[in-house]
Every structure is written in C-alpha cells, then in structure tokens.
Amino acid sequence: xxxxxxxxxxxxxxxxxxxxxxxxxxxxxxxxxxxxxxxxxxxxxxxxxxxxxxxxxxxxxxxxxxxxxxxxxxxxxxxxxxxxxxxxxxxxxxxxxxxxxxxxxxxxxxxxxxxxxxxxxxxxxxxxxxxxxxxxxxxxxxxxxxxxxxxxxxxxxxxxxxxxxxxxxxxxxxxxxxxxxxxxxxxxxxxxxxxxxx
Numbered sequence: 099x100x101x102x103x104x105x106x107x108x109x110x111x112x113x114x115x116x117x118x119x120x121x122x123x124x125x126x127x128x129x130x131x132x133x134x135x136x137x138x139x140x141x142x143x144x145x146x147x148x149x150x151x152x153x154x155x156x157x158x159x160x161x162x163x164x165x166x167x168x169x170x171x172x173x174x175x176x177x178x179x180x181x182x183x184x185x186x187x188x189x190x191x192x193x194x195x196x197x198x199x200x201x202x203x204x205x206x207x208x209x210x211x212x213x214x215x216x217x218x219x220x221x222x223x224x225x226x227x228x229x230x231x232x233x234x235x236x237x238x239x240x241x242x243x244x245x246x247x248x249x250x251x252x253x254x255x256x257x258x259x260x261x262x263x264x265x266x267x268x269x270x271x272x273x274x275x276x277x278x279x280x281x282x283x284x285x286x287x288x289x290x291x292x293x294x295x296x
Contacts, residue, residue, distance in 0.1 A: 110248075114251045121222055121223055125220035126138070128213070128216040129212070129216055132211075132212045132213075136207050137204055137217065140203065140224075148228040152192065152196060152229070159189045159192070160185075162188065166185065169181065170182075186285070187281060190246070190277050197253070204220060215263065217262075225250070226250060229250055242287075249279060250277075253272065253273035253275075254273065256272025256273050256275075
C-alpha cells in the first residue's frame, strides 16, 4: 500500500509543484494589474505571520500526540490510538478552518471585476505556503506532516480550480474529500506502523 501511495503522490504532485512554483507569482502580478491592494497586503501578512499563529494553534495536537506516544511506549496501545486519531483530526480541523478563513476573506474582499481564478490562486498560496514552510522544518521521518501538507495542497488545488471557474460546490466537495482521505491515510499508516513494530 505504501508503494501505491508513493506512486499516486508522484503523479498528483506534478500539478501541485507547478502551482506552488508559479501560481503565487502569477496571482501576485495579476492582482497588481487588477489593483487589488487589500488582497495583496492581506496575503503577504498571512504568508509571513500565519506560520507563528498556526504553529501555536497546533500545540494542543502536539501535546495530545505526545501523551499518545508515552502510552504507546508503555504498551497501552488501546488508549494511544484514539489519542493519535484525535491529534490528526485536530490538525485537519485547524487546516480546514484556516482554509475557510483565507478563501472567504479573499473572495469577499475581491472586486467583482477581478477574475476569480486570480483570487483563488492567491488564496491557494496564502493557505498552503505557511504549512509547507512549517513542514519543511520537520524531520524527514515525520510522515504525518508530509501527508497533511500533500492533501492540504491537493484540496486547495481543487478549491482553486473549481471555484476559479465557477464550480464552487465541486471545489468544496473536492477539498473536504481530500481532507477525509488524509485522515484515513494517516490512520492507515498508524496501524501499518504498529504491525511493523510488533
């Protein structure tokens, strides 16, 4: 299953990497042309300030996970697994709230004459950028951080494209589906890791 997941990530990562590399620059220039100064200032503040705020928001999850690790090491796995699940769910909930706030603000503040795809592309960068920055500071062994970052990027790409072209409901469904799959895969890796460690 791990090999299938790695191959799937390899295929899906191409549009995500292209969006990460060029999307923010294109949106930035586009919004300058459209004179969307509020969005640009908000976005830049979000990019530089949100890593600290989000890091603080993730602290309870780290504490819950830490308790889970202690219980797991003491062979009290029956209590450790629910804590790991709660920790993962909490992280995903934080990301869903963050995404909702960024996209709602961006779409609400944008002038009606500004193309929606430019706004959603900018919102993508503001949403995903700080999470990718925080994930880059994590250990390479932290598979949970990699999974969260990947599925957040995938979900936000769905939001960006579908909302940008006028299919808001499909974008929301794609985003929420991505985050649900993220939770399931994190749970799967947790259980798979337990089999290896037995």
